[in-house]
Amino acid sequence: MDQLSAQALISDEATRSAMDRLRAEHGEFEIETGVADRWELRLHYGSLSATLEGDAMLVRVAATDETCLSYMKMTVAGHVAEHLGTTKGIHWQGDGSDAGTPVFFREITVMSSTRISAHMQRLRFAGKDLGRFTHGGLHMRLLLPPPGRRLVWPTMGADGLIVWPSGDDALAVRVYTIRAVDAASGWLDVDFVLHPGQETPAATFAQNAQAGDVIGMIGPGGGDAPMAQTLLLLGDDTALPAIGRILEHLPPSTRAEALIEVDGPDDRIALAQGDNIDITWLYRHGREAGTAGLLPAALRERSHMALADGLYVWAGCEFGDFREIRKIVRKQWSLSRDRHLVTAYWRRDAQGENGGGED
Template sequence: MTLHEPARFFANLLVPTSDPVGLRGRLAEHLGRHARCETTETGEVLLSSELGLSRLTLEAGGLRIAAESGDPTGLAYIKMIMADHVLELGEAGLALHWTGAGASGSPLPFFRAMTVTGVATVGRFRRLTLRGDDLGRFAEGGLHVRLLLPGEGVRQRWPVTGDDGRPFWPDGNPPPARVYTLRRLDVAAGEVEIDMLLHASHHDAPGAAFAERARPGDVVGMTGPGGGDLPEATDYLLFADETGLPAVVRMLAEMPAGRRVRAFVEIEDEDDRQALPSVAAAEVTWLYRRDGARLETAAASIGAGDLPPGTVVWGGMEHAARRAVFRRAVDVWGLPRDRLRLASYWRRGQAGTDHHHDD
């Protein structure tokens, strides 16, 4: 019997810089906040995460970055992240060119063209059903995707891999992009469901504007997945407003039996309630904003002694509410940051462009 090693994918980048030591240090400092960082006996800096591994090595003419991953998507993300940070932290005017897997002009492995096959109205959401090919990778690595939303009547040309590893738009005209949660994913059917919140003014919200006009046959771009991971625990405490509700739906649907969950969901009124099926022991409290109920108040009603040891707290909500829940979790409940997954999905008074993950 022959044993086969799992496939690995490799790429290399030589960054031409007059200060390779300084650039390597800045990359290690910034990327080390989200990846494991170590220095070998030979002086290599290793950065590793669930995406794969990067080796930062000094050599004549600059800094060598050797990236490897167990799948093309992980490698593509490493290349993109490295390029973004090198261009931010390195010298001005750098031209980057990766060699190896994922050649310039090739399809982005984390991109899919998705066709709208169904549209429904659920409370203040428009629920879009999208169909595409080869969605297995979207079942791991996070709950969220980024939708690329072409304008009405626009025939969009989609991005490919650029020389620097980042998405390259052939027509130089990327459409607006917004992050959403995969409320439901059926890999076998090649189908996802996404709930898109409708806003009072669609003109300032490309996502809501697209959701309002979407019809079967429309095509959108989808990249991902990312974000939304939950540490293993027996007990979970969840906080969400409408923007975080699709993530709560997905997490509860996938939560195994034997887990205990308390969820607080702030919505406008009764019309925005949704079914939240789960085999876990789930207790959901709906907070109606029209009656003055708020996530901040719900969090303030929970004392340190009310949480079982090892509880994980997750949240997806407005910025100020997120800050209040975070302060309560740290100052009163005494939870370490590695047990917190709290994010501000939007900020009152500002037209946001993306999720902003804080913890």
């Protein structure tokens, strides 16, 4: 597959030291080059190499398409900004655009809104050029503009970082799962967990959405559906959209069991069925989400599965459950990193982004 690439020549000593720290922090992804003055990392979205040229460092990123190339530029610039507070030494040359609308941005318009369970609202959005959102990650970021103002969307800076609208034009940004997407017909579905009485921008938007409302999205990201002989899925309400999508695209040769925590029977939604799929619903019965501990408890009851052929454990849930589940699969079940993905989709009492369907 053809590779796109871009490079930046960095002569600032501080920026070079930040790149060396990036190398050290991602040591497990380093590829042996056999060259003393050159190192290379193979990351999720592409590759990154750095070569010493006299007093300067030539940083090169490569990826299979413009979206992944842009993500790689952001990886470099974001790391430098995190360590130095500035990216003044980074000016990219080569493939990809350095300014204007991000290649991974789309403006989307509400087509319809449907309540699919007691606490879940499904919005269907119309959008153009959605093909890139059918692969390369289950998730994307929704960009929610302030009500009553003209739409101001992000742009790209010459350093490869997103330049966000600020002040009265600042956007609320939340991570959600693409529940379903039909690029040929130009629509995608997003499921939102509702939170009555709470200040949650995305859920509030979903509850009040009308056909014609316009928001933005950037993506995709967050990893694709796992491929395995035996798949164990765990999640709460926020992971339901991802679990639903994973089960819909499950190969017949894969056996999957899903453990799903919701408040009660009214929160169940229809999921894919088959002889190779088992679904267990776990009910909180009014206990606060993230406090019941039902998912770790159910996982411990399935310790016999640790020995299953080709097992992969996938989980998305509140931070406390995330820590317990990760401890079980890593320490008690001794699953290697390539046989599990456990993610904190949200955190109790914390504002900000999440991984799948809850503010």
